[in-house]
Amino acid sequence: MKSLGSIRRDFAPWNDPNAKPYIQFDNVTKKFGDFTAVNNLSLTIFEREFFALLGASGCGKSTLLRMLAGFEEPTAGRILLDGQDLRGIPPYRRPVNMMFQSYALFPHMTVENNIAFGLKQEGMPKPDIEKRVAEMLKLVKLEQFAKRKPHQLSGGQRQRVALARSVAKRPKVLLLDEPLGALDKKLREETQFELMDLQQELGLTFVVVTHDQEEAMTMADRIAIMDKGEVMQVATPAEVYEAPASRFVAHFVGNVNMFEGKVAERSANTTRITGPSGAQIVVENGGAAAAANADIVFAIRPEKIKVSSKKPADAVNALEGEVYDVAYLGDMTVYHIRLDDGQIVRASALNAARVTEDPLTWNDRAWVSFRPDAGVVLAR
């Protein structure tokens, strides 16, 4: 396997055995009555990391964030911040700040008073407060809105006020609960990059909760994928996408095709898999899951599957079928091919040229082919 590390910057303390974790969840459990929101969860986050908690609603990601902020106490386990146990420390004494999903701007205060609120609480001298507020307003480009009240701002402006307010105190950790959830798509994409720049500029540790995988992939150094109060995988965006640890993760992030089968034969590098209909594929990246005779799945992303009208001469894996659906999306075309054994395979082709040389349409016979190392083998 070649590098699947962070492509954004040279930052990977999680690979350094001597690196000291900054935030540590140690076997944390949180129960609300009978409901277990977080189940015996352990997690480490490093200083200056941009960490994303990704999961469907109700998976416990927000509870995790709220425990870090101090709004909830863990039922069991402990949370350490920079070596200090946070148990019993109320939210107003924790060196973390949170940006709320609803923004929670104080409606009776102007923008500048909202931003200054936390600074006044810590008793900062007035001239310093003014300086810091001006700095924050400049950072989020809202200088001319200082005297406005929140209800006189647009959604995007409110989001930036909330951001400015939460970073004004220079917290050790900034917690962001669905920070871009209320923005429209275009603004959301712009703001993603703004958040990343801001994090770099201030050198803070960011922990962001999101249900939007694209958002997590774009911004985060590492992503924790959560389900039912447990962490399914913690890895860089590239690892999560290219080397998912389980079927759940593979399904959750992006689109994926799953070929189920039995391990028929193993060699040093390759594994031969026999599908239920007898079709055989040869794959690399077998790993521990691919023991002899084991039931496994081969997970492969749509863009790694090639579609052609004739069987490619050099292909190791080629399966025949019929075009079931074609969706032209402009930048790419998505094919749904129904294989002869009935399975539907999703394949996407980048439209690199304006005219395709091998046009395929509904009901055409077609071949799907892929390289042995194009996917991963997972336990069934």
Add this chain to the structure above:
Amino acid sequence: MSNIAVADAAAPPTAAKPFLTRLGAGFINRLVIIVPYLWLLFFFLIPFVIVFKISLSQTAIAMPPYTPVLDFSDGVSGFFAGFRDLNFDNYVWLTQDALYFKAYITSLIIAAISTVLTLLVGYPIAYGMARAPATIRPTLLMLVILPFWTSFLIRVYAWIGILKPEGLLNQLLLSLHIINQPLVILNTYTAIFIGIVYSYLPFMVLPLYSSLEKMDYSLIEAAKDLGCPPTAAFWKITFPLSLPGVIAGCLLVFIPAVGEFVIPDLLGGSQTLMIGKTLWNEFFANRDWPVSSAVAVILLLLLTVPIMLFQQAQARAQEQGK
């Protein structure tokens, strides 16, 4: 104008339609606003004018017991002639007898103290209700409104039974050996305060509850997150945001409390001097309708003018905020 859709919405769907369409929707819309204005005209402005007219007349041994002024019994010329005879003797009289001034001042002070007490009692109740689980809030709301199902008079009478020297409260305190002598509460100002706070509590709790209930709790969390301990968060966030409810509740308690008659009469005894009682005495004991009307007019001005000024100031402040 073809606002047929609007006319349709307001009108019964069948025969009335062509007629209402002819009238036009603008008229219908205005008709809707006219209703509250008519209400105010018939039940506020006209009675006020009548009372004001009586306040300008003189007492007489007659039925009704005053000489009418500014009426049309002598024709239009008599009506205008009446203007020459107009005098404000009754209002001058109010300034000459210190009793009225004292009664006004006492009423305002008692009402103000009672309002503050009601706020102090009502705020925690409303806050507790607003923070209670959503499932039991309707029940709590019901409990606040429940006393209205019994006659106000009976409930005030019940307080006599509780507060009198041999009443329930004294018996309880005596049997618990907290006091040795029965407390004298009935026929004092304390009893009036208790009566007003008790009677007007729902009027304070309901507006407070509605303003507290719609407040986003994440604001408090945000304040704590930014380093604000709970008490400070209350004064900096919760209380300012509940101010509309505080103002509405205080007005709803203060205004009727100033003119309150039943509570001071039943619980305050004969010694208390409040304008509501004075008014009653003038009207029924002295049968001096003109003077009691003047008392009522002054009371109304005393209450409405400051409130109007206050609301104007608030509207202006809101305008500036935008």
